[in-house]
Amino acid sequence: MGGVSYDLVIVANRLPVDRVELADGTKGWRTSPGGLVTAIEPVMRANHGVWIGWPGGTDPELEPFESDGMELAPMSMSAQDIEEFYEGFSNGTLWPLYHDLVAKPEFHREWWDSYVRVNERFAEKAASLAAEGATVWVHDYQLQLVPQMLRTLRPDLRIGFYLHIPFPPAELFQQLPWRRQILEGLLGADLVGFQLPGAAQNFVRLVRQRVGHKTHRDLVYLPDGRTVRAAPFPISIDAAGFEEMARSDAVRFRSAEIREALGRPRKVFLGVDRLDYTKGIYARLRAFAELMGEGHIDVEDAVFIQVAVPSREQVEQYRIL
Structure with missing residues (x-):
């Protein structure tokens, strides 16, 4: 180069x-x-x-x-x-x-x-x-x-x-x-x-x-x-690329495996974020707990998965989170 x-x-x-x-x-x-x-x-x-x-x-x-x-x-x-x-x-x-x-x-x-x-x-x-x-x-x-x-x-x-x-x-x-x-x-x-x-x-x-x-x-x-x-300019992802990936046999097979491993829940809540205090992850956990506490969803029937990539571990606020 x-x-x-x-x-x-x-x-x-x-x-x-x-x-x-x-x-x-x-x-x-x-x-x-x-x-x-x-x-x-x-x-x-x-x-x-x-x-x-x-x-x-x-x-x-x-x-x-x-x-x-x-x-x-x-x-x-x-x-x-x-x-x-x-x-x-x-x-x-x-x-x-x-x-x-x-x-x-x-x-x-x-x-x-x-x-x-x-x-x-x-x-x-x-x-x-x-x-x-x-x-x-x-x-x-x-x-x-x-x-x-x-x-x-x-x-x-x-x-x-x-x-x-x-x-x-x-x-x-x-x-x-x-x-x-x-x-x-x-x-x-x-x-x-x-x-x-x-x-x-x-x-x-x-x-x-x-x-x-x-x-x-x-x-x-x-x-x-x-x-x-x-x-x-509202930002986006390559939506067509993700949709194509979602339809592939490998992804469909893996998603069935994941649902099976989770106990076959009817409802899956999913979050994918950097582990950051601006992403509302803590508020999300509380909201999920309240939905269960009030009987809107059932622990036998729903699961919440949060994929969180650690980042900025040297900054104090991120260590706390």
């Missing part, structure tokens, strides 16, 4: 695969958990491009490689980056702030400085791999400064940004000491995407109030003549 440039560059905090130790002691690759990978991987496969991201761990920078038909460019992280950028600013500051203060966000200048440094490295990597006039698609709350940094390095690029989590109203967002820098970082993109209309409206309103740019509906007019569009 040396010297190769790409017309499509995906930039996300994580690669679609994690670096893991296999049973025989060697290092291998495993699909990363979470909705971002599930949503973006089919797009990546349909358009030949490169995916820039962190493979987990503190391995020194690995060479670009191909995995399961995808070109991947790994980014390294030091123990300090993981502590301050990833566990700190991304998951200790932004994540709870953007999720309606479901946990208390912490604000530390060292964490912010690390966030800026890591965003710069991601922007430089994208600039080095993008062809002339390429489309670069930046993802999620960990990399909100990348669009503006990339715009400065490569004004020729078409840049999109998509936020995979809620975007908060002004009352919450203005608690962030670096609110203006985040807004200006996102305005480096030509198109800023959100999951819901309310989030896009929150963003445009904040840009008007906090940065002072003119706006009209979903457009922001910048002094340099550029126009940025902020709009909702």
